[in-house]
Amino acid sequence: MLIDQLFVVLIALSLLGxxxxxxxxxxxxxxxxxxxxxxxxxxxxxxxxxxxxxSQGQMRWELPFASPFGSLSFTIDALAAFFLGTISVxxxxxxxxxxxxxxxxxxxxxxGMLGAMFxxxxxxxxxxxxxxxxxxxxxMWETMSLSSFFLVIFEHRHEGTVxxxxxxxxxxxxxxxxxxxGFLLTYAQSGSFDFSSFPTxxxxxxxxxxxxxxxxxxxxxxxxxxxxxxxxxxPRAHPAAPSNVSALMSAVMVKTAIYMLIRCYFDFLGVQxxxxxxxxxxxxxxxxxxxxxxxxxxxxxxxMLAFSTVENIGIIMIALGVAMVFESYGLxxxxxxxxxxxxxxxxxxxxxxxxxxxxxxxxxHATHTxxxxxxxxxxxxxxxxxxxxxxxxxxxxxxxxxxxxxxxxLIFQAMLQSFNIxxxxxxxxxxxxxxxxxxxxxxxxxxxLKAFGITFLARPxxxxxxxxxxxxxxxxxxxGLMAALCVLVGVLSFAILPVLDQVSSPLVGASIADSLxxxxxxxxxxxxxxxVSPPLIAIILLAVxxxxxxxxxxxxxxxxxxKADTWDCGTPLTARTEYSGRGFSNPINRMFSWVYRxxxxxxxxxxxxPYIRTEMRYTSTTEPxxxxxxxxxxxxAVRWVAKKxxxxxxxxxxxxxxxxxxxLILLLVVLRL
Amino acid sequence: MLTSLVQTLLILALSPLFTGxxxxxxxxxxxxxxxxxxxxxxxxxxxxxxxxxxxQDASWIMTATPYVCMTAVIAASFMVPFITTSSLGFxxxxxxxxxxxxxxxxxxxxxxxxxxxxxxxxxxxxxxxVSAIVEPTILLSVFTMALISGTTDLSGMxxxxxxxxxxxxRPALFLALAAFFISTLAExARVPVDNPSTHLELTMIHEAMVLEHSGKHLALMEWSSMTKxxxxxxIMANIFLPWGIDTDLTVLGLATGTVAIILKLxxxxxxxxxxxxxxxxxxxxxxxxLLTVSFSLSLLAVISYYIL
Numbered sequence: 001m002l003i004d005q006l007f008v009v010l011i012a013l014s015l016l017g018x019x020x021x022x023x024x025x026x027x028x029x030x031x032x033x034x035x036x037x038x039x040x041x042x043x044x045x046x047x048x049x050x051x052x053x054x055s056q057g058q059m060r061w062e063l064p065f066a067s068p069f070g071s072l073s074f075t076i077d078a079l080a081a082f083f084l085g086t087i088s089v090x091x092x093x094x095x096x097x098x099x100x101x102x103x104x105x106x107x108x109x110x111x112g113m114l115g116a117m118f119x120x121x122x123x124x125x126x127x128x129x130x131x132x133x134x135x136x137x138x139x140m141w142e143t144m145s146l147s148s149f150f151l152v153i154f155e156h157r158h159e160g161t162v163x164x165x166x167x168x169x170x171x172x173x174x175x176x177x178x179x180x181x182g183f184l185l186t187y188a189q190s191g192s193f194d195f196s197s198f199p200t201x202x203x204x205x206x207x208x209x210x211x212x213x214x215x216x217x218x219x220x221x222x223x224x225x226x227x228x229x230x231x232x233x234x235p236r237a238h239p240a241a242p243s244n245v246s247a248l249m250s251a252v253m254v255k256t257a258i259y260m261l262i263r264c265y266f267d268f269l270g271v272q273x274x275x276x277x278x279x280x281x282x283x284x285x286x287x288x289x290x291x292x293x294x295x296x297x298x299x300x301x302x303x304m305l306a307f308s309t310v311e312n313i314g315i316i317m318i319a320l321g322v323a324m325v326f327e328s329y330g331l332x333x334x335x336x337x338x339x340x341x342x343x344x345x346x347x348x349x350x351x352x353x354x355x356x357x358x359x360x361x362x363x364x365h366a367t368h369t370x371x372x373x374x375x376x377x378x379x380x381x382x383x384x385x386x387x388x389x390x391x392x393x394x395x396x397x398x399x400x401x402x403x404x405x406x407x408x409x410l411i412f413q414a415m416l417q418s419f420n421i422x423x424x425x426x427x428x429x430x431x432x433x434x435x436x437x438x439x440x441x442x443x444x445x446x447x448x449l450k451a452f453g454i455t456f457l458a459r460p461x462x463x464x465x466x467x468x469x470x471x472x473x474x475x476x477x478x479x480g481l482m483a484a485l486c487v488l489v490g491v492l493s494f495a496i497l498p499v500l501d502q503v504s505s506p507l508v509g510a511s512i513a514d515s516l517x518x519x520x521x522x523x524x525x526x527x528x529x530x531x532v533s534p535p536l537i538a539i540i541l542l543a544v545x546x547x548x549x550x551x552x553x554x555x556x557x558x559x560x561x562x563k564a565d566t567w568d569c570g571t572p573l574t575a576r577t578e579y580s581g582r583g584f585s586n587p588i589n590r591m592f593s594w595v596y597r598x599x600x601x602x603x604x605x606x607x608x609x610p611y612i613r614t615e616m617r618y619t620s621t622t623e624p625x626x627x628x629x630x631x632x633x634x635x636x637a638v639r640w641v642a643k644k645x646x647x648x649x650x651x652x653x654x655x656x657x658x659x660x661x662x663x664l665i666l667l668l669v670v671l672r673l
Numbered sequence: 674m675l676t677s678l679v680q681t682l683l684i685l686a687l688s689p690l691f692t693g694x695x696x697x698x699x700x701x702x703x704x705x706x707x708x709x710x711x712x713x714x715x716x717x718x719x720x721x722x723x724x725x726x727x728x729q730d731a732s733w734i735m736t737a738t739p740y741v742c743m744t745a746v747i748a749a750s751f752m753v754p755f756i757t758t759s760s761l762g763f764x765x766x767x768x769x770x771x772x773x774x775x776x777x778x779x780x781x782x783x784x785x786x787x788x789x790x791x792x793x794x795x796x797x798x799x800x801x802x803v804s805a806i807v808e809p810t811i812l813l814s815v816f817t818m819a820l821i822s823g824t825t826d827l828s829g830m831x832x833x834x835x836x837x838x839x840x841x842x843r844p845a846l847f848l849a850l851a852a853f854f855i856s857t858l859a860e861x862a863r864v865p866v867d868n869p870s871t872h873l874e875l876t877m878i879h880e881a882m883v884l885e886h887s888g889k890h891l892a893l894m895e896w897s898s899m900t901k902x903x904x905x906x907x908i909m910a911n912i913f914l915p916w917g918i919d920t921d922l923t924v925l926g927l928a929t930g931t932v933a934i935i936l937k938l939x940x941x942x943x944x945x946x947x948x949x950x951x952x953x954x955x956x957x958x959x960x961x962x963l964l965t966v967s968f969s970l971s972l973l974a975v976i977s978y979y980i981l
Contacts, residue, residue: 376789379732386732399776400769409768412812419820419979431975434816435968438809445775445808446801449782453797458789459730521763530825536764540751545744552740552889556721559889561736566728566788566885573730579786579794587802591961 003052004061007074007130010045013038014123018116025112032102035115039122040095046088046126053081054499060132067135069193075132078503079267083129083259086347087252089485090354091122097358097478098244100471104365105154105242114154114242121147121248128256134183134193138176141256145172148253151245152237164236171233175223179260182216185209186268198268210269214276217264218283224257227317228287229626231310235294238306239370243361246302250309251354255346258316262342265320266507271327274426281321281429285436288314292440293595296447297585297622299372301360304451305353308396311440312349316342318433319411322418323508325426332510334417337524339504340497340516341410347496348403351489352395355482359389362475363455366468372451372581377460381468384476386456391483393452395490397445401534401541403490406522408441409532413524446588454581461575491538494520582620589622597623676922680755681747684907688899689713691906691942696870698946713899720892728788728885738784739886739893745777746900753904754828754911756930757919758835762826767815770827770908771808774860774901778804781894785882796881799957803866803878806964807859813971814849814856818912820978821846827912835915844981848974850913854944855967857909859960861902864949866960903938910937 017038024031053059053076063072076084098118105111124144131137149172153165187193189209190201202210223230234254238246261280265271291310298304319342326335362385363378364370379386395404415437418430460466470476489496498513505511516524523531566573589596598620605615648659693710700707727735749770751761765773778800785797819825821841822833834841859866862879872880883894911918917933919926955963 377730379734394776394779397775397779398772399779400765400772405772412768412816413825416816416819416825424980427979428976431813431972431979434975435809435813435972438812439805441812442775442805442808445779446805449779449797449801453783453786457732457734457783457787529823530766530819531763532766532769533764537748537769540748540761540764541744544747545740548740548743548747548893552721552743552893556718556723556889556892559722560724561890562724562726563729564726566730566790567792568790573789577791578789579791579798584786584794584798584801587798587957588805590958591802591805 003049003056003059003076006045006049006052007059007061007076010042010049010126011123013045014042014119014126017042018119018123021112021115021119023112025110028106028111031112031115032099035112035119036095036098036102039098039115039119040092042119043088043091043095043122046084047092049076050081050085050088053084054078054502063136069135070133071194072136073132073194074127074130074136075195076130078506079259079262080129082343082500082503083255083346084126086255086350087122087125087129090252090350090482091125091248093478093481094244094247094354094358095478096481097247097361097475100473100475101242101244101361101365103472109154109157114151117147117150117154118245118248121151121245121253125253125256129259132195134187134195134198136193137195138180138183141176141179144253144256145169145176148241148245148249152241152249154242154245155240158240161240164233164240168233168237171223171230175220175230178216178220178223180220182213182220182264185213185216195263195268199270202269207273211273211276214265214269217261218280221257221261221264222283225254225261225313225317226287226310227283227313228290228310229630231287231291232626232631234310235298235303235306238309238357239300239302243302243357243364246305247354247357247361250306250357251350254309254313255350258313258320258346261320262339262507265324266327266339271324274325274328274423277321277324277326277328278426278429279321280317280324281433284314284317284319284321285433286314287311288318288440289436289443290595292443292447293588293592296443296450297582297589297596299581300370301363301372301451301455302357302370304372304447305356305360308356308444308447309349309353311444312345312353312396315408315411315437315440316345316349318437319345319414322411322414322430322433325418325421325430326414327508329421329423331420332508333512334414334420334525335508336501336504336510336512337410337417337516338414339508340500340512341407341414343500343503344403344410344493344497345407347500348395348407348486348489351403351482351485352392355388355392355479355486356396358475358479358482359385359392362471362479363389363468365471365475367462367464369462369464372454374462375455375460375465376458376575376578377456377465378468379456381460381465382456382470385471385479386452388476388479388483389456390452391486393448395486397448398441401490401537403486403493406490406493406532406534408437410522410524411437413530416529417525443588446585450581450584454579454584458578459573459575461578491534493534494522497522597625599623674761676757677751677760680753680757680760681750684750684753684755684903685747685896685900688896688903689717691903691938692899694939695942695946695949698943699950702946702950713895717892717896720895721889723888725886725888725890727890728790730789731784731787731885734780735784735787735885736890738780739890739897741780742777742897743893745773745780746897746904749773750900750904752827753907754831754915754918755907756927756934757922758828758832758911758915759922760828762828766825767819767827767830768812768825771812771815775804775808777897777901781882784886785884788885790885792881792884796878796884799878800882803859803960803964806961806968807856810852810856810964810968810971811860813968813975814852815908815912817845817849817971817974817978820975827908831911831915831918832920834912835918835920843978845974845978846913848970848977850909852967852971852974853909853913855963855970857902857905858945858948859964859967861898861905863945865952865955865963868954906938906941907934909941910934 323338919930
C-alpha cells in the first residue's frame with residue numbers, strides 16, 4: 001500500500017511544484033528555490049519507490065476513473081523500478097545543480113517556466129516508465145517530448161535554438177507515429193490497450209506481422225534513443241538546451257526508449273528470430289562507431305557530449321542485441337549476462353553523462369562559451385569543476401575501476417561467450433561487433449582526452465577563459481554527487497549486479513546472481529573463464545600509488561619541484577602556440593577521411609610579387625552526410641508533396657464548406673452501405 | 674600473492690636491462706660499440722637524484738602523471754605471469770591489463786597537452802591516433818588466445834596452453850601473434866612507428882609527450898615505459914608461446930621457467946633490434962596502412978577461431 005501512496009504523492013507534488021513555480025515566475029529567486037526543492041524531494045521519493053519495489057515486489061495503481069481505453073494503470077516492476085531509480089538519482093543531482101545554474105537566467109528568461117517544465121519533465125519520465133496501458137503510455141510519452149521540447153527552446157533568443165527545437169519535435173513525432181502504429185497492430189490482436197494483454201496477443205500474431213511490429217518499435221524508440229541515422233536531433237537539441245536539461249535529456253530521457261525496447265522485445269513480443277538480435281546489434285555497432293568518430297572531431301563541448309551519447313546508446317544496443325541473439329538460441333544464462341551488462345551500461349552512462357553535461361554547463365556558466373578552441377587553463381581556475389569533469393571523462397574512457405569500465409568489461413565478456421551459439425554465420429558476426437566495440441573504446445578515450453585536455457589544461461585561449469571563476473557551491477554538490485557515484489558504482493559493482501539480475505531474470509528467464517558474484521569478485525560465467533574484482537583493483541592502485549610516491553622520495557632524497565616556463569625554443573608562448581582541438585583530432589580526421597569526408601578550401605589574395613602574402617584563408621569542415629543525403633532529400637520530397645497538395649487549399653471559406661459538405665455526403669453514403 | 678609480488682619486483686628490476694640490451698644489439702648491428710647494457714640503470718639513478726622542473730602553465734595532471742604511469746605498470750604486472758603462472762589473476766584479467774595501459778596512456782597524453790607547448794600536443798595527438806587502432810588490435814589478439822585457452826585470466830591462459838601442449842595450437846594463434854608483435858612495436862614507440870632514440874619533432878610521438886618532464890618525474894616516466902615494453906614482451910612470450918613456464922611452483926619448474934622466459938625475451942629483443950636496424954621509420958600518414966594490417970590480422974584471428 002505504501003508504495004502506491006508514495007507514487008501518488010510524487011505525482012501530485014511534482015505537479016503542484018510546477019504550478020507554484022509557474023505562478024512565482026515574477027519572483028525568479030523564490031521560483032527557482034521552490035521548483036528545484038520540489039524536484040529534489042520528488043526525485044528522492046522516486047528513489048524510495050525504487051528501493052521499496054526491489055524489496056517488496058511490484059506496485060500497481062489505477063487512475064480512479066473509467067476510460068474508453070480500459071483501465072489506465074501504472075505498474076512498477078523490477079525493470080521499471082531500475083529505470084525509475086536511474087532517472088531519480090540523476091534528477092536529484094541535477095536539481096541540486098540547477099539551484100546555482102538557473103541563477104544566470106534571472107532577468108533574461110522566464111526562470112519560473114524553466115522550473116515548472118523541469119518538474120513536469122521529471123514526472124512525465126517517471127510515468128513513462130510506469131505506464132502499463134498503451135494509450136496512457138503514449139500520453140505520457142508525448143508529455144515527455146513536449147516538456148523537453150519547451151525546455152530545449154528555453155533560450156529562444158539564441159540564434160538557431162528554436163530551429164533545433166523544432167527539428168527535435170519533428171524527429172520525436174516521427175518516432176511516436178511508429179510506436180503508435182506498433183501499439184495499434186498489437187491492439188488489433190489483443191483487443192485491449194493494457195500492456196498485460198500484449199504478450200499473449202503477440203503469440204497469436206503471424207511471423208510477418210510480428211516482425212513488422214519489431215521494426216516499427218525499433219524505428220520509433222530508436223528515434224528517441226538516438227540511433228544512427230535517426231540521431232541528428234541529439235547534436236542539435238542537446239547544445240541548444242540549458243545544461244541542466246541537456247544532462248537530463250542525454251543521461252536519462254534517451255534511456256526511456258531503451259526501457260521500452262527491452263519491455264517490448266523481451267516482455268511483449270518475445271525474442272524468437274535471431275535476426276532481430278542481429279539487426280539490433282548492427283544498429284548498435286554503426287551508432288557506436290560513427291557516434292564516437294563524430295564526437296572526436298567536434299569542438300563544441302556539448303555537441304561532443306551529444307555525439308558521445310549516440311555512441312553509448314550504440315554500446316547499449318550492442319549489449320541488448322547480444323542478449324537477444326543469445327535468447328533466440330535459448331541460451332538464457334548468457335542472455336542474462338548480456339542483459340545485465342546492458343543495464344549496467346545504462347546506469348553508468350546515466351551517471352557519467354549527466355556529470356559531464358553538468359561540467360560542460362559549469363564551463364559555459366563561467367566562460368559563456370562552449371567552444372573548446374576558446375577555452376583552456378580552466379583546471380587552475382575551476383579546480384573542483386575540472387576534477388569532477390575529469391572523473392566523468394575517466395569513466396567515459398572506461399578506465400578501471402570506474403563505472404564505465406565495469407559495464408564495458410561485462411559486455412566484452414558476454415560477447416566472448418558467443419562460441420556457444422550453434423550457427424556459424426552468427427558466430428562470425430559477433431567477433432566483428434567485438435572489434436567494433438574495441439575500436440569504439442579506444443576512440444572514446446581519445447575523444448574524452450581531447451575534451452578534457454583542450455578545455456581544462458594548459459593556457460587559456462581567450463579572455464573569457466582567463467577570467468573564469470569557480471561555479472557556485474550547489475552546482476559543485478550536484479556534480480560531486482555524480483562523481484562520487486561514478487567511482488562507487490564501479491568499485492562496488494559486485495553489490496549492484498545482483499540487483500540487476502533481479503531486473504533481468506524475469507525477462508530472460510534465467511537468474512545468474514549466484515554464480516555472477518562471489519564475495520567481492522565478479523565471475524560472469526560458469527567455470528574459470530574470467531573474473532575481476534573492482535574493489536581489489538582500487539585497493540591495489542591506491543596502495544601501489546602510495547608506495548611509488550614514498551619510495552621515489554626515499555631513493556635519491558627529497559628533490560625540489562621547480563616551477564618554470566615551458567620550453568619555448570626562444571619564442572614566447574601564447575595561446576596560439578598551443579595545440580588546438582582541431583589540430584589534436586586532425587590525424588584521425590585524415591586517417592578516416594572516407595568517413596568524415598572533410599571539405600577543405602584555401603583562398604589566397606594574390607599579390608604581384610610571389611614573395612609577399614597578403615591574406616590567406618583556410619577552412620576545413622566535415623560533410624554532414626546524413627543531412628545531405630538523407631534528411632535533405634526527405635525534406636525536399638515532403639515540401640514537394642505539400643506544394644502539390646496545397647492546390648486544394650484555396651483559402652476561401654466557401655470552398656472549405658464545400659469540402660465539408662462533400663465529405664459529409666460521402667460518409668453518409670459509405671456508412672449507410 | 675607472494676609469487677606475484679616477487680615477479681613484479683623482478684620485472685621492475687629487469688626492465689632497464691632489456692632496454693639496454695636492445696640498444697646494445699642495435700649498436701652491434703649498426704657497427705657501433707654502443708653503451709653498456711647497464712646504461713639505463715645509471716641514467717635512472719642519476720635522474721632520481723635530480724630536481725624536477727614543471728611548467729608553470731601546467732596543472733596537477735603534469736605532476737601526478739609520472740606516479741600514475743608507474744602505478745599502472747606495477748598494477749598490470751601483478752596480473753601478468755612471468756616465471757610462474759601463479760599471479761593475481763583473480764583481481765583482473767587481460768581486459769583490465771589492457772585498460773590499465775590505457776590509463777597510463779590517457780595520463781601521459783594529458784600531461785603532453787598540459788604544458789601548452791606544440792611538441793607535447795603533437796605527441797599526444799599522434800599517440801592517441803596510433804592507439805585508436807593498436808588498442809583494439811591488442812584486445813582482439815589476446816581475445817583469440819582467451820578463446821583458445823578458455824579463460825581471459827592471463828595466468829590461466831598461459832597455464833592451460835602450457836599444460837595442454839600442442840593440441841590447442843591453431844592457425845589463429847599465429848595470426849594473433851603477428852598482430853600482437855606489430856602492436857608491441859607501435860605501443861612501445863619502436864621503429865617503424867616511432868623512433869625511441871630521436872628528439873626530432875617530425876618523427877617523434879612518445880618522446881614529444883614526455884619532453885616537459887625532468888628529474889625524478891622523468892625517471893619514473895622512463896622506467897614505467899621500460900617496464901611497459903618488458904611487460905608486452907612477457908605477455909607475448911607467456912600467452913602466445915607459454916611452453917616452459919612454471920605451472921606448479923616446484924624448484925625444477927621455477928628453474929625451467931626462468932631459463933625459458935630469459936631465452937624467449939632474448940629472442941624477442943633480438944627481433945626488435947633487427948627490425949629497428951633494418952627498417953626506416955614510417956611517415957605518420959603511412960602508419961594507418963601498417964596498423965590496419967595488424968588490426969585485420971587480429972580480427973581474422975578471432976574469426977578463424979570460430980570457423981576453423
